[in-house]
Structures are given as C-alpha cells and as structure tokens.
Amino acid sequence: MVIERLRERVFAPGSQKQLDLLFNVRTAAEMVGRSEKALRDAESDGRLPEPAKDATTNRRNGYTLAEVNRMREVFGTLPHRAAEDPPLVMAVQNFKGGVGKSTLVVHLAQFLALRGYRVCVIDCDSQASTTAVFGLNPDVDVDEEEDTLYPFLQHGGPKSLHYALRATYWPGIALIPANLGLYDAEYEFAARMARDPTFILDRLREGVASIADQFDIILLDPPPALGMLSLSVLRAANALLIPAPPNNIDFASTAHFLKMMESTLAELARHGGAREYSFVKILTSKMNDQKSAHQAIKRMMDAVFPQDMMTAALKDSAEIDNATANLMTVYELTGPATRTETHKRCRAYLDAVGREVELLIRKTWPSHHRQLRKEGLL
Known part of the structure; x- marks a missing residue:
C-alpha cells in the first residue's frame, strides 16, 4: 500500500521527472576547468550563448x-575516452540483496554525468528500482516486449540494443529500463541453457558491444541472485564493483559470493572462454562509523581483502534514505535541504566514492595516462 501511494504521487498521470539543478558561475567554472573570466569572455565573443x-x-x-x-565542449575539457580506448562496462554485483547495489548504481551514474562522461545504465533487475529512480513507472511506462532486455535475449531478437535506449532527464545518462517481465525471463533462459549455453551467456555481452561506441561508461545493475541474468552480466562486464555492508552476515555472504564467483567464472570459461576484468573492487556500503561492530568488521575486511578494498566507503546516511523514499538521489536535491551539514557530509562521502571509481576507470584508458601521470595519479 505504501509503495502504491508513493508511485501514485511520483508517477502522477502526465508527469515527467525533471532535473532542477542550476550551477552558479563559480561552480560552473570549476566543473569546466576554466576561470570565471574565461566563461564570461566566451559569452561576450559569442562562443557561448548569453545566460538567461x-x-x-x-x-x-x-x-x-x-x-x-x-562549455566543456567549447573549451575542450569533456573527459570522454578516446576512440581507441575500451568502453568501461562495470557491473555493480552481489548475489545478496539489500547491500545498496541500486543506490550505488544511480549515484555513480549521476556523479559521472556531472563530471561530463557519457553514461549508459542497463537495469537487469526485475525489481526495477533503478528504472523507477530515473523517473519511469515500470508497470506503466515500460513494455517488456519492446523496452527491456527481454526481446534482445530471445533467439531471432533485435540485432542491437539501440531499440531499448532511452534518454533520461539527466544530460549524459541513457537508460535501458527493466520491469517484472525480466523475472519470467530467468526461467526461460534456464530452460534453454542446456541446449545453447553460449548464446544465453554471451548474448548480453554482444548487446552491450552493439551500443558501447556511444558511451564512455556502461553500468550494469543485475538482480541480487545467482541466475541466468546475473551470469550474463558477469560475462558482459569488464570491471566489477561489489558493495558489501560491514556486518557479519553480509561479510560472510560477500566472501561466499567471491568464492562462488571464482568457480562460476571458471565454469563459464569452459563454455565460452575466459573473461578478464580491468579491476574487481569491494566497496564497504552502509557503513556507520558510530558502530564499533562496523569498525571492527571493516578492519577485518581490509585485512582479508587488502588489495581489493576501496579506500572510500559508502556511509549509512538518512540523507540517502530520505531521497530514496521519494525515488530521488542525493545529487538531484535542491533548495534549503542541500545547505544542511547532513547533506554536505553525505555528498562528500558520495563524491569520494565517485572520484575513486572515476580514477579506476581512467586508468583503463591509455589516452588518459599522460594526464594521470601529470596529476601524480599513475
């Protein structure tokens, strides 16, 4: 009942989600990497339009x-990968639910879009939380036979994923949405697995390749289970980010997930060849610094996975919970709410995660190496 009321309010008939963010000239100059004077000069000489x-x-x-x-385009400061750089296809993956997977996907997508990257989000989860945050009602606005991955994953389906790409209200972010129809697909794919394992496992990878030239980064949001779609995501990705909350149950689950993933990838390699990842990183999610148990388990995680843990952590925050309750993100909040200390702290945590992921991504692009060395980051 609560979810239905929320959807009635957020997805009112005829309503369309919009991005209300506006940046002052100082912030815009920082984002572009030029001085305020340079922006004003470009407006004066006609290279940029006069602001409203x-x-x-x-x-x-x-x-x-x-x-x-x-402005970034005019000044040549868009951070796009070069044509010869491989697109980064990152799965935010954990077979356990409730670890902050979709929350991480939408915030990372928006952080990267704010930085100027071309991002595609592919929602592979029938729960469609990511689709809903991006302003689509999965029950009304998304047709499983036309708008999701479902038709592409069928024999004789479309030859590319272009049919499913949707622009979003966020400049720089495209979405392939999901809805409950993907749940039924799991059983169909499992039944066909014995007859044609290579097609089932590699079809999503082929679909991602069909649209990859349009984007710098493709984020995959798989279902929280070890099913056919999750296996397809593992085959399609070339990088993995694993969110794991610092509690005993989730830590044990993540350890089991990593062991399971190792054996699963070995089995998948027997059917379709080995799959290598540019990086595999574990992100501590839902971290509460005030809880001694969280601190203790975080230390244990750092000790068990010393090379694999990210330095930044996604902190437990009421700001994220409140935004999510309204099918929003922290990055799209505006007005007085953004001037509170709670919001500023939460934004700093999210930015730290985003910057670390961005650096991992840039390291996979040879064209960025010279600048990274200049910045002392490589």
Whole structure:
C-alpha cells in the first residue's frame, strides 16, 4: 500500500521527472576547468550563448548541466575516452540483496554525468528500482516486449540494443529500463541453457558491444541472485564493483559470493572462454562509523581483502534514505535541504566514492595516462 501511494504521487498521470539543478558561475567554472573570466569572455565573443537572467533582478539564473557540458565542449575539457580506448562496462554485483547495489548504481551514474562522461545504465533487475529512480513507472511506462532486455535475449531478437535506449532527464545518462517481465525471463533462459549455453551467456555481452561506441561508461545493475541474468552480466562486464555492508552476515555472504564467483567464472570459461576484468573492487556500503561492530568488521575486511578494498566507503546516511523514499538521489536535491551539514557530509562521502571509481576507470584508458601521470595519479 505504501509503495502504491508513493508511485501514485511520483508517477502522477502526465508527469515527467525533471532535473532542477542550476550551477552558479563559480561552480560552473570549476566543473569546466576554466576561470570565471574565461566563461564570461566566451559569452561576450559569442562562443557561448548569453545566460538567461531573472527579469526582475537581472541576475543570472544559473547554468544547467547541459549548458555546462556545452562549455566543456567549447573549451575542450569533456573527459570522454578516446576512440581507441575500451568502453568501461562495470557491473555493480552481489548475489545478496539489500547491500545498496541500486543506490550505488544511480549515484555513480549521476556523479559521472556531472563530471561530463557519457553514461549508459542497463537495469537487469526485475525489481526495477533503478528504472523507477530515473523517473519511469515500470508497470506503466515500460513494455517488456519492446523496452527491456527481454526481446534482445530471445533467439531471432533485435540485432542491437539501440531499440531499448532511452534518454533520461539527466544530460549524459541513457537508460535501458527493466520491469517484472525480466523475472519470467530467468526461467526461460534456464530452460534453454542446456541446449545453447553460449548464446544465453554471451548474448548480453554482444548487446552491450552493439551500443558501447556511444558511451564512455556502461553500468550494469543485475538482480541480487545467482541466475541466468546475473551470469550474463558477469560475462558482459569488464570491471566489477561489489558493495558489501560491514556486518557479519553480509561479510560472510560477500566472501561466499567471491568464492562462488571464482568457480562460476571458471565454469563459464569452459563454455565460452575466459573473461578478464580491468579491476574487481569491494566497496564497504552502509557503513556507520558510530558502530564499533562496523569498525571492527571493516578492519577485518581490509585485512582479508587488502588489495581489493576501496579506500572510500559508502556511509549509512538518512540523507540517502530520505531521497530514496521519494525515488530521488542525493545529487538531484535542491533548495534549503542541500545547505544542511547532513547533506554536505553525505555528498562528500558520495563524491569520494565517485572520484575513486572515476580514477579506476581512467586508468583503463591509455589516452588518459599522460594526464594521470601529470596529476601524480599513475
């Protein structure tokens, strides 16, 4: 009942989710990597359009993200990969539910879009939480026969995933949505596995390859279970990020997941060849620094997986919970709520995770290596 009421409010008939973020000239200049004067000069000489102004005060209204990206294009500061760089296809994967997987996907996608990257999010989970946060009602706005991965995964289906790509209200982010129809697909694929394992396992990888030239980063949000879709995601990805909360049950589950994944990948390699990953990292999620048990388990995680743990952690935050309750993210909040200390702390945690993931991604692109060395990061 609560979910239905929420959906009635968020997905009101005829409503369309919009991004209300506006950036002042100082923030825009920082995002573009140029001075405020350089931006104003470009507006004066016509390289950039004059900004919209308030009719009463004659003050600038602020810049949209699309306008900031236009500035980046003019000044040559868009961070896109070079054509010869491989697209980064990262699965945010854990076979256990409730670890913050979808929360991580949507916040990472929006962080990377704010940085100027071209991002595609593929929702492979029939629960469709990621689809809902991006403003689509999975029950109404998404047709499983036309809009999701489902038709592509069938024999004789479309030759590429272009049919399913949707622009979102976030400049720079495209989405392939999901709905409950993907749940039924699991059983169909399992039944066909014995007859044609290579097709089932590699079909998603082929689909990702069919659209990869349009994007810098593709994020895969798989279901929280060891099923055919999850196995397909493991085959399609070239990097893995594993969220794991610091409690005994989730830590044990993650350890089992890693062992299971190792044996699963070995078995998959027998059917379709080995799959290598640019990186596999574990991210501590839902971390509460005030809980001694969390601190103790985090130390244990760092000791057991010293090379695999990310330095940043996704902290447990009421700010994330409150935003999620309204099918939003922390990055799209505006107004007085963004001036609280709680919001600023939460934003700092999310930015730290985003920056670390961004660095891992950039290290996979040879064209970025020179700049990374210049920045002392490689």
